[in-house]
Amino acid sequence: MRALTVVPHRAGSLALTEVPDPEPGPDDLLVEGLAIGICGTDREIVAGDYGWAPPGRERLVIGHESLGRVRRAPPGSGFAPGDLVVGLVRRPDPVPCGACAHGQFDMCRNGRYFERGMKERDGYASDLWCADKSYAVRVATGLGMDGVLLQPSSVVAKAWEQVDRVGARAWFEPRTALVTGAGPFGLLAALLGVQRGLTVHVLDRVTVGPKPSLVADLGAAYHTGDVEDVMASIRPDIVIEATGAAEMIIGAIAAIGPYGIVCLTGVTPGGRRITVDAGTLNREIVLENAVVIGAIDANLSHYVAGARALAEADPGWLARLITRRVPLRRYTEAFERREDDVKVMLMNE
Template identity: 50%
Template sequence: MKAITVRPMTPGSAQLEDIPEPDEREGAVLVEALAVGVCGTDVEIVEGKYGWAPPGKERLVLGHESLGRVVDPGTSTALKKGDHVVGIVRRPDPVPCPNCAVGEWDMCRNGQYTERGIKEINGFMSERWRIEPHFAMKVDRSLGLLGVLLEPTTVVAKAWEQVVAVGQRSFWEPRTVLITGAGPIGLLAALLGKQRGLDVHVIDIADSGPKPQLVRALGATYHTGTIADLGFEPDVIIECTGVGKVIKDTIGAVASGGVICLTGVGGGGVIGQMHIADVAAHVVLRNNVVVGSVNANKRHWYKAGEALARADRSWLAQLVTRCERPADFAKALTRTSEDIKVIVQFAEA
């Protein structure tokens, strides 16, 4: 069968090649791939920045944002042939640490977790893949190809859960939320914010193209420019860019008692004469909290599935701006100004 593979830590090594059929030891459920979403993590792995092949192997099958159709449910009693499923990405560490032992593998303490398409387990960019029944998430078939959005939605489902958990440390009635960045994660964070009934604002550098239109179609407000120029203090900020200056600006902008949730991983260098003690004093005196959120456990996958099922299909469809064939996977890894979510499509949904 065909698969898109890469030699981790080796730039330019990605290729479409023939590999053996998935071994039953990889999971009882056999799945036909429908689509795989492409994100910045995939691009960085292809660029050789990180990634780990399975033990004893030189190459890693890429892709962690999956969508497939069950060919053989194997030992699963919850799935049947034809069901649409998405594969959970992370696996608990083998020790396991206390968090992994109770199913909170997204909060793994010792770093020995593994991840499909990223760390020591083959991903989903192959014509067929296998998965353990416990890690196969059934999705609403009416979503069609849009089921591929489930994995990125889990990221923001967890982020919102973290925000609420922190906010409820005291009496808290948030009304306004600011999302920094209008990429797939930012737009999905905005969607979940609107589903919570909040006044949602999104800020991004794009002043044209699909992003402003998508934000406004949600009933949210779109901004360009700087956070300092917004003219209000958000109760919640979900930061989705990973850009140093943007992160710095969020700390000065959030309302007293507010929560900032960092989901973006990036860089931005040294920010001017920013003094850590002054920043800390600002956070302390205003009872603010800055919390990081990454990955998701099974609870967040369920919440993400519910959120997508409630969402307007025509709006979700606009998030997928381009579909590429497996043979053209290199095009999928090259982002344009008009792109939001690009997918590699293996079959019709």
């Protein structure tokens, strides 16, 4: 079968290659691959910056944002041929640590987890793939190909869950949220915020293209400009940070109000330094009982929550989030950065 593969840490190695068909185990679904979403991590892997092949192998099948159709399912699994499904990304470490042993492999303590399409396990960019029935989630049929948005939705579902858990340390009744960044993670975070009944604001640097109208059509407010100025005007209770930009992160932390929560979901590249008044920053966080947390990846409960959020969303709005749908035969185009891109989907023909 065909699979999109790379040699990790070797730039220019991306290729559509022939690999053996998967052999499903007794608890595995056999799935026809329909599409994968492309994100910044995929581009880093293709650029040779990241990724590990399965042990004993040179090449890694990429693709962690999956969508497929079940061909064969184990009896009693709860799945049936024809179901649309998404495979989970992370797998618990083999030791396992305490978190992994309790199904919270997104919070692995020792770093020995595996990740499909990234770390020692093949991803989903292939004609066929297998997934243990415990690591797959059914997607509402009505979502169709837009079900490929489930993996990023699961990550922001986790972010909102973590905000709830931190907020529950005392009386917590947030009303206003700011999402920094109007990429796929930011827009999906805004969607979940609106679904929670919050007044949602989104901050991004662009003034043209699809992002401002996507935010407006959620019933949220779109802003450009300095993060501290925006926060001073709207006074958010919660910030979901989805850019990974160092200046944005520090600005949000510095400007959050009393009992405010800043949840970081964007990963900042290393190598760039900025000057921070750490003493003042510490003083403001401590004296105002503010909290800064990080959230990455997701476990099964977050995928389920993400699937529910997508099923409740406006299908037309979700479809507009996917701004390019690229056939597999033109796979190189999916990794090009274009000005009006929000989410790029690579489709099996």
